[in-house]
Amino acid sequence: MSITPDTKDWTWVLDRPCPECGFDPSAQSLTDLPRAFHDTAMTWSDVLGRADVAVRPSPAVWSPLEYACHVRDVHELFAERVRLMLDEDTPTFANWDQDATAVERHYGEQDPAAVVVALIEAAGTVAGIYAGITDATRDRRGIRSNGDEFTVDTLGSYHLHDVVHHLHDVEAT
Helix, strand or coil, rough: CCCCCCCCHHHHCCCCCCCCCCCCCHCCCCHHHHHHHHHHHHHHHHHHCCCCCCCCCCCCCHHHHHHHHHHHHHHHHHHHHHHHHCCCCECCCCCCCCCHHHHHHHHHCCCCCHHHHHHHHHHHHHHHHHHHCCCCCCCEEECCCCCCEEEEEHHHHHHHHHHHHHHHHHHCC
Protein backbone atom coordinates (compact mmCIF):
# COMPACT_ATOMS: atom_id res chain seq x y z
CA MET A 1 0.00 0.00 0.00
CA SER A 2 1.29 3.45 -0.83
CA ILE A 3 1.29 6.49 1.40
CA THR A 4 -1.64 8.86 1.03
CA PRO A 5 -0.18 12.26 0.11
CA ASP A 6 -0.39 14.94 2.78
CA THR A 7 -2.36 17.81 1.28
CA LYS A 8 -3.03 19.72 4.51
CA ASP A 9 -2.16 23.39 4.75
CA TRP A 10 0.03 23.48 7.86
CA THR A 11 0.58 27.27 7.87
CA TRP A 12 -1.92 27.62 10.74
CA VAL A 13 0.86 26.35 13.04
CA LEU A 14 2.42 29.82 12.78
CA ASP A 15 -0.51 31.22 14.76
CA ARG A 16 -1.29 28.57 17.36
CA PRO A 17 0.16 25.45 18.97
CA CYS A 18 -0.07 22.13 17.17
CA PRO A 19 -2.45 19.87 19.11
CA GLU A 20 -0.72 16.75 17.77
CA CYS A 21 2.95 17.39 18.55
CA GLY A 22 2.69 20.28 21.03
CA PHE A 23 4.84 22.69 18.99
CA ASP A 24 4.09 26.26 20.09
CA PRO A 25 5.33 28.95 17.70
CA SER A 26 5.28 31.56 20.48
CA ALA A 27 7.67 29.49 22.60
CA GLN A 28 10.63 29.89 20.26
CA SER A 29 12.28 32.63 18.29
CA LEU A 30 14.57 32.94 15.32
CA THR A 31 17.59 32.97 17.61
CA ASP A 32 16.53 29.57 19.02
CA LEU A 33 16.63 27.85 15.63
CA PRO A 34 20.32 26.92 15.43
CA ARG A 35 20.21 25.15 18.81
CA ALA A 36 16.83 23.58 18.04
CA PHE A 37 18.05 22.16 14.74
CA HIS A 38 21.16 20.79 16.42
CA ASP A 39 19.14 19.20 19.23
CA THR A 40 16.55 17.68 16.93
CA ALA A 41 19.28 16.30 14.65
CA MET A 42 20.76 14.51 17.66
CA THR A 43 17.34 13.02 18.42
CA TRP A 44 17.03 11.91 14.79
CA SER A 45 20.43 10.26 15.21
CA ASP A 46 18.97 8.19 18.05
CA VAL A 47 15.93 7.32 15.93
CA LEU A 48 18.12 6.14 13.06
CA GLY A 49 19.92 3.79 15.45
CA ARG A 50 16.78 1.78 16.14
CA ALA A 51 16.82 -1.85 15.02
CA ASP A 52 13.39 -1.45 13.39
CA VAL A 53 14.11 1.91 11.75
CA ALA A 54 13.02 0.72 8.29
CA VAL A 55 9.79 -0.91 9.45
CA ARG A 56 6.54 0.88 8.74
CA PRO A 57 4.11 0.84 11.68
CA SER A 58 1.41 0.20 9.09
CA PRO A 59 1.54 -0.02 5.30
CA ALA A 60 0.16 3.52 4.90
CA VAL A 61 2.57 5.23 7.37
CA TRP A 62 6.20 6.06 6.70
CA SER A 63 8.88 4.21 8.64
CA PRO A 64 11.18 6.22 10.91
CA LEU A 65 13.84 5.89 8.18
CA GLU A 66 11.51 7.43 5.61
CA TYR A 67 10.63 10.27 7.97
CA ALA A 68 14.33 10.89 8.63
CA CYS A 69 15.04 11.03 4.88
CA HIS A 70 12.20 13.54 4.55
CA VAL A 71 13.58 15.67 7.39
CA ARG A 72 17.04 15.64 5.79
CA ASP A 73 15.49 16.86 2.54
CA VAL A 74 13.38 19.46 4.40
CA HIS A 75 16.56 20.92 5.90
CA GLU A 76 18.14 21.09 2.44
CA LEU A 77 15.02 22.66 0.92
CA PHE A 78 14.65 25.28 3.63
CA ALA A 79 18.35 26.17 3.41
CA GLU A 80 17.79 26.83 -0.30
CA ARG A 81 14.66 28.87 0.37
CA VAL A 82 16.23 31.02 3.08
CA ARG A 83 19.23 31.70 0.81
CA LEU A 84 16.82 32.78 -1.94
CA MET A 85 15.04 35.10 0.48
CA LEU A 86 18.36 36.66 1.46
CA ASP A 87 19.63 36.99 -2.12
CA GLU A 88 16.47 37.99 -3.99
CA ASP A 89 13.55 40.32 -3.40
CA THR A 90 10.45 38.25 -2.60
CA PRO A 91 11.33 35.06 -4.51
CA THR A 92 8.66 32.52 -5.37
CA PHE A 93 9.60 29.01 -4.34
CA ALA A 94 9.19 26.14 -6.76
CA ASN A 95 6.63 23.58 -5.73
CA TRP A 96 8.04 20.57 -3.88
CA ASP A 97 6.15 17.30 -3.93
CA GLN A 98 7.42 15.54 -0.83
CA ASP A 99 5.61 12.33 -1.68
CA ALA A 100 7.08 12.12 -5.18
CA THR A 101 10.52 12.83 -3.70
CA ALA A 102 10.10 9.95 -1.24
CA VAL A 103 9.36 7.57 -4.09
CA GLU A 104 12.03 8.92 -6.46
CA ARG A 105 14.75 8.84 -3.80
CA HIS A 106 13.68 5.43 -2.44
CA TYR A 107 13.53 6.66 1.14
CA GLY A 108 12.72 3.25 2.57
CA GLU A 109 15.79 1.66 0.96
CA GLN A 110 18.40 4.17 2.10
CA ASP A 111 21.20 3.29 4.49
CA PRO A 112 20.38 4.66 7.96
CA ALA A 113 24.07 5.31 8.68
CA ALA A 114 24.37 7.50 5.57
CA VAL A 115 21.06 9.21 6.30
CA VAL A 116 22.11 10.21 9.82
CA VAL A 117 25.32 11.81 8.54
CA ALA A 118 23.47 13.69 5.79
CA LEU A 119 20.68 14.78 8.16
CA ILE A 120 23.14 16.13 10.73
CA GLU A 121 25.09 17.94 7.99
CA ALA A 122 21.92 19.43 6.49
CA ALA A 123 20.69 20.52 9.94
CA GLY A 124 24.07 22.13 10.62
CA THR A 125 24.06 23.96 7.30
CA VAL A 126 20.60 25.42 7.75
CA ALA A 127 21.30 26.22 11.41
CA GLY A 128 24.31 28.22 10.26
CA ILE A 129 22.18 30.15 7.80
CA TYR A 130 19.60 30.98 10.47
CA ALA A 131 22.41 31.97 12.87
CA GLY A 132 23.47 34.64 10.37
CA ILE A 133 20.05 36.28 10.17
CA THR A 134 20.01 39.84 11.47
CA ASP A 135 17.29 42.30 12.38
CA ALA A 136 17.78 43.75 8.89
CA THR A 137 17.15 40.39 7.16
CA ARG A 138 14.62 38.59 9.38
CA ASP A 139 11.65 40.22 7.64
CA ARG A 140 12.75 39.46 4.07
CA ARG A 141 9.94 37.72 2.26
CA GLY A 142 9.40 34.70 0.06
CA ILE A 143 6.29 33.20 -1.50
CA ARG A 144 5.43 29.53 -1.72
CA SER A 145 4.07 28.27 -5.03
CA ASN A 146 0.53 28.25 -3.59
CA GLY A 147 0.76 31.95 -2.69
CA ASP A 148 1.54 31.61 1.02
CA GLU A 149 3.89 34.41 2.05
CA PHE A 150 6.61 33.94 4.64
CA THR A 151 9.27 36.06 6.25
CA VAL A 152 12.60 34.48 7.13
CA ASP A 153 11.34 34.49 10.70
CA THR A 154 8.04 32.71 9.97
CA LEU A 155 9.68 30.30 7.53
CA GLY A 156 12.06 29.28 10.31
CA SER A 157 9.18 28.59 12.67
CA TYR A 158 7.31 26.63 9.99
CA HIS A 159 10.49 24.66 9.28
CA LEU A 160 11.07 23.84 12.94
CA HIS A 161 7.50 22.64 13.34
CA ASP A 162 7.97 20.19 10.47
CA VAL A 163 11.03 18.67 12.14
CA VAL A 164 9.47 18.53 15.61
CA HIS A 165 6.20 17.12 14.26
CA HIS A 166 7.96 14.28 12.52
CA LEU A 167 9.84 13.40 15.71
CA HIS A 168 6.38 13.14 17.26
CA ASP A 169 5.32 10.93 14.32
CA VAL A 170 8.12 8.46 15.13
CA GLU A 171 7.43 8.73 18.88
CA ALA A 172 10.80 10.32 19.66
CA THR A 173 9.58 13.38 21.57
